[in-house]
Amino acid sequence: MKNKIVYFLFLLPFLGVSQYTDVINSNRPGQSVSAYAVGKSVLQVEAGINYEDKEHNRLLTESNLVGADIALRYGLLFEELEIYWEGTYMHENITYTNLGERAARTNFTRNRAGLKFLIFDPFKNSERNKPNLLSWRANNVFQFKNLLPAVSLYGGANFNLGDNPFYPDAPTISYRGMIATQSRLSPKFVLITNVAYDRIGTDYPELSYIVSITRALKNPKWSVFIENQGIKSDRYADMSIRTGIAHLFNERLQADIDFGGSFKHTPSRFYATMGASYRFDFHTDKLIPIQDQKAGENGGSIKKNSMKKKKPKKKGKKKKPSDDGVIDF
Numbered sequence: 001m002k003n004k005i006v007y008f009l010f011l012l013p014f015l016g017v018s019q020y021t022d023v024i025n026s027n028r029p030g031q032s033v034s035a036y037a038v039g040k041s042v043l044q045v046e047a048g049i050n051y052e053d054k055e056h057n058r059l060l061t062e063s064n065l066v067g068a069d070i071a072l073r074y075g076l077l078f079e080e081l082e083i084y085w086e087g088t089y090m091h092e093n094i095t096y097t098n099l100g101e102r103a104a105r106t107n108f109t110r111n112r113a114g115l116k117f118l119i120f121d122p123f124k125n126s127e128r129n130k131p132n133l134l135s136w137r138a139n140n141v142f143q144f145k146n147l148l149p150a151v152s153l154y155g156g157a158n159f160n161l162g163d164n165p166f167y168p169d170a171p172t173i174s175y176r177g178m179i180a181t182q183s184r185l186s187p188k189f190v191l192i193t194n195v196a197y198d199r200i201g202t203d204y205p206e207l208s209y210i211v212s213i214t215r216a217l218k219n220p221k222w223s224v225f226i227e228n229q230g231i232k233s234d235r236y237a238d239m240s241i242r243t244g245i246a247h248l249f250n251e252r253l254q255a256d257i258d259f260g261g262s263f264k265h266t267p268s269r270f271y272a273t274m275g276a277s278y279r280f281d282f283h284t285d286k287l288i289p290i291q292d293q294k295a296g297e298n299g300g301s302i303k304k305n306s307m308k309k310k311k312p313k314k315k316g317k318k319k320k321p322s323d324d325g326v327i328d329f
Contacts, residue, residue, distance in 0.1 A: 020079055022251050026277035027071065029244040029256035030227045032192045032212035035150040035182035037082035037118060039075045041282040046071040048256075048275020050090070056267035063094040069110070069275075075283075080118035080152075087111045090166075105165035112176060114156015122148045149181035149191075158199060175200040188216045204235035221248040227260075239263045242271075252279045 020039040027033050028046050038044045047070040054063045067090030076083045088110035094103045155177055160170045178196035185191055191213055198206040212227040226243045244258025259272040 020283050022281075024248070024252055024254050024277055024279040026246075026254050026256075027073075028254070028275055028277050029246055029258040029273065030210075030212055030225055030242060031229060032210045032227060033116070033154070033178070033180045033194050034192060035118060035152040035180045037075050037080055037116060037152075038073050038279070039281075039283055040077070040079050041284065042075045043280040043282065044071075044073040044277060045280075046073070046275070046277040048273045050088070050271065050273045052269060052271035054267040054269050055265070057265045059267075060098040061094055061096055061267075063092050065090045065092045067091060067109075069273075076115075080121075082116050083113070084116070085113040107164045107166055108161070109166050110158075111161065112156055112158045114154055114176065116152050116154045116180070118150060118152045120151040122150060146185050147183055149183040149193075152180045154178035154180060154196075170199070170202055174198075174202045190214045199233075204233050206231060206233040206235070208232070222246070223248075225258075238269075240269065244273075252281070253277070 020042075024044065025034060025036060025038055026044070026046055028048065047068065050065070050067050050069060052065040054065070055061070067088060069086070069088040071084055071086040073082055073084040075081070087108055089107070090109045091106040092104065094105070096102070156175070158170075158174045158176060160167050160172055160174070164170070176196060176198045177200070178194055181193045183191045192210075193212075194208075194210040196206075196208050198208060208229065208231045210227060210229045212225055214223055214225040216223045222245065224243070224245050226241070228239070228241050230239045231237060240260055240262040242258050242260025244256060246254055246256040248254050253276065255276045257272070257274045259270075261271070262269040
């Protein structure tokens, strides 16, 4: 019996991941976006510093970039919806190796805002996701049903402010759409995929994908990930891979580091980032009167009939004893 309770407690955090949780849910490290929102009335800051080396064989250039990125995420109106802004501000030093000349440029390489909404969550079906209290193995190995992902939709816009040397011919506003999925393959493995169509309305729209796998280590406060990203457009195409590690200091603070590179030489790229995520929790639980709760809500199944006040039984009239001392019925 003791083992059964341990198994249940171990699986409990995964049974309600579509709802508000006490632990930070960060998109760092990497570039992939989780299907789940941060939670209603939760503000989350995710920031880091970046370094990148690039070398372009055809343009005969070498460059290095330093900068910072930041994302602000806020749970809006209800648990499944979040609004967020993400920006990356970079300074690039360029050397033209055939001419011996140098140049520099500074601006946002990413500046966008949008809304993400969770449209499907397989963990909302409590019957489907009940733990097997008789088998530890059944709860901890891959099962095909775990491939069924949570799905969210994203819609947003890119903002090209001022004279941006990274996007000299881009309009002030272009649009972005994305589908994000997330599958819990096992208690230690999570698979995230993103498919995005970006810079809609420009001369160079961009199609991209990201596939990311994260694994919790023996100490669950540590996790590692590996991620593959592909980008295709008439302006720029690339495929890259990155990996890294994250550490959860407490329920509000996470730190991370990652590095990666590209598979091509036009340009070849090597980059590294280091950052952290912090959560400001303004969430308040909504209290529901017991008589208004649905079955299974707030930790138990409640039948309305059981809430009805039972009428007291009518007591029968006491029989008076007869004159000879015997009670007459």
